Structure formats: structure tokens, C-alpha cells
Amino acid sequence: MPNENNDLKPVKSDDGNIDNIIVNVKNLNFYYGNYHLLKSINLYFKKNSVCTLLGPSGCGKSTFLRTLNRMNDYTEGAKLTGEVLIDGKNIYDKSVDVVELRRNIGMVFQNPNPFPKSIFENVAFGLKIHGIKNKDFIVERVEKCLKYAGLYDEVKDKLNKSALSLSGGQQQRLCIARAIATNPSILLMDEPTAYLDPVSTSIILDLINSFKKYYTIIVVSHNVQQSGRISDYSGFFLDGELIEFDESGNFFTRPKDKRTENFITSRY
Ligand SMILES: Nc1ncnc2c1ncn2[C@@H]1O[C@H](COP(=O)(O)OP(=O)(O)OP(=O)(O)O)[C@@H](O)[C@H]1O
Ligand SMILES: [Mg+2]
Numbered sequence: 001m002p003n004e005n006n007d008l009k010p011v012k013s014d015d016g017n018i019d020n021i022i023v024n025v026k027n028l029n030f031y032y033g034n035y036h037l038l039k040s041i042n043l044y045f046k047k048n049s050v051c052t053l054l055g056p057s058g059c060g061k062s063t064f065l066r067t068l069n070r071m072n073d074y075t076e077g078a079k080l081t082g083e084v085l086i087d088g089k090n091i092y093d094k095s096v097d098v099v100e101l102r103r104n105i106g107m108v109f110q111n112p113n114p115f116p117k118s119i120f121e122n123v124a125f126g127l128k129i130h131g132i133k134n135k136d137f138i139v140e141r142v143e144k145c146l147k148y149a150g151l152y153d154e155v156k157d158k159l160n161k162s163a164l165s166l167s168g169g170q171q172q173r174l175c176i177a178r179a180i181a182t183n184p185s186i187l188l189m190d191e192p193t194a195y196l197d198p199v200s201t202s203i204i205l206d207l208i209n210s211f212k213k214y215y216t217i218i219v220v221s222h223n224v225q226q227s228g229r230i231s232d233y234s235g236f237f238l239d240g241e242l243i244e245f246d247e248s249g250n251f252f253t254r255p256k257d258k259r260t261e262n263f264i265t266s267r268y
Pocket of ligand 1: 032037055056057058059060061062063064075
């Protein structure tokens with residue numbers, strides 16, 4: 001739940017994990033029917049870091065991202081083995097409350113996808129789903145999230161207007177405001193700037209950079225240059241395998257695997 005004092009900073013999770021790891025993926029395999037897509041993925045994400053996941057189209061980046069908040073649960077014929085530990089607990093355990101899991105893990109998609117509701121209601125949506133009824137709290141929080149997403153000044157006089165009347169770049173910032181409203185500790189972003197103009201892209205990249213004070217951010221991207229600019233860690237997927245995962249400084253300047261090097265030098 002959001003903090004009682006309506007602070008955007010998430011309640012610190014238990015630091016019982018070694019090395020500040022928040023997400024630990026262990027021997028993850030994923031199948032669409034007989035198609036074995038993700039193969040023995042092992043990696044971890046540290047708290048308050050930005051990680052970008054790169055790789056050519058169809059290599060499984062989006063599927064992988066969706067395994068981190070159980071979004072593939074609804075896909076017919078999908079099967080997963082292995083573990084995704086978040087704060088040390090396997091999110092695929094039967095006891096896990098998926099609604100609470102998704103509150104803790106916000107998601108932003110490639111296509112800005114605001115609900116066909118007002119700007120205000122888009123951001124308030126998650127709070128209401130989670131049973132928050134205090135109107136003052138909701139108003140204050142919507143305002144904070146819009147400010148935090150760098151959108152407030154542009155929309156403060158039209159909060160009751162349809163979200164669909166906003167530009168693409170504004171809609172994407174609204175989706176970010178919506179994603180942080182429930183106080184997640186992790187943000188998943190699947191090519192969040194893919195359809196945006198350079199100015200909107202730059203705004204979102206700056207936001208990502210400033211957000212890591214509060215969240216762990218995992219971003220799928222096609223764009224090597226952008227990834228180098230924003231990420232602390234980077235991973236390279238190819239044909240459903242994680243080829244390389246490292247601190248971005250090493251990843252972009254001294255990749256260990258030739259295939260990573262080929263990708264970052266645009267040979268795919
Ligand atoms: N629901 C599904 N059922 C069957 N196969 C699927 C499904 N969704 C994705 N796939 C297949 O899984 C593979 C990986 O898809 P995914 O969307 O994860 O790739 P991606 O790396 O995100 O690609 P892109 O960069 O184009 O977004 C593709 O071959 C795709 O056709
Ligand atoms: Mg994708």
C-alpha cells in the first residue's frame with residue numbers, strides 16, 4: 001500500500017538479501033506450447049538501479065519482462081519453470097497474491113495506453129483498485145505522481161479532460177504517473193520511448209534516470225545509445241538466451257562475448 005504519509009518513496013523492503021538484490025531470476029525457462037523460448041535464464045537486479053535489456057526483435061525480451069510480474073499467466077499454452085525471487089520470495093508460489101505483486105511492480109508499455117478516462121482517473125485508478133477511499137489522499141497523490149512524472153504543469157488545468165486528448169509523449173508520462181501511483185518498488189518498461197519524438201524521448205530518459213532513487217527500473221530497449229545513457233546494468237538476449245549481463249561500463253566498452261559486441265556495434 002502507499003505510505004500512510006502519502007510519500008512517493010516506497011517503504012524500504014527488507015534488506016535481508018545479499019548485495020542489495022531485489023529480483024533474482026534462477027534457471028528460468030519459458031515455453032509457448034512446444035516452443036522453448038527462454039532458456040535457463042539466470043540474472044539478478046539490484047535495488048535502485050536501472051537495467052536495460054537489449055536484443056534483436058523476437059529474442060524474448062518482452063516475454064522475459066512479463067515473467068517478472070506474471071503477465072504471461074494469461075497466455076494460453078504458456079509454461080514456465082525456474083524461479084523469480086522478489087525480495088527473496090518466489091513470485092510463482094501458490095501463496096502469492098498477484099494483485100499485490102502487480103502493485104509492487106509497475107509496468108509501462110511500448111504503446112502509451114491510458115484508459116479512456118480522465119487524466120485524474122487514470123492516475124487514481126490503481127489507488128481505488130487497492131481500496132483507498134480517502135479523497136484528500138487520492139487528490140494529493142495524483143498531483144504528486146503527475147509532478148513526479150513531469151506532467152503536472154501541462155495538465156493541472158484539465159485534470160478532468162480525457163487522457164486520450166493528450167499527445168503521445170504526454171500519454172506516456174501519464175502512464176508512468178499511473179504506474180507509480182501505487183508505490184511500487186520495481187518499474188518494468190517495455191520500449192517506453194519506441195513511438196515518441198526525440199524531445200519526449202529525452203524527457204522520459206531523464207525521468208528514468210531520476211527515478212532510480214526510488215525504484216529498481218528494468219527497461220527493454222532496441223536502442224544501444226539510449227541504453228548506454230541511462231543504465232547501470234545491461235543484458236543482451238539472443239534467441240531466448242541471456243548472452244551477457246554486466247555493469248553497463250563493461251558491457252558497452254568491453255563486452256565479453258563476440259555476439260554482444262556485434263549487437264552493440266550494430267552488426268545484427
Ligand atoms: N502469445 C504468444 N504465443 C506464441 N508465441 C509468442 C507469443 N508471444 C510471443 N511469441 C513469440 O515469442 C518470440 C519472442 O517474442 P517477444 O515478444 O518476447 O520478443 P521481443 O524480443 O520482445 O521482440 P521485439 O523486439 O520485436 O519486441 C517471438 O518469436 C514471438 O513470435
Ligand atoms: Mg518486445
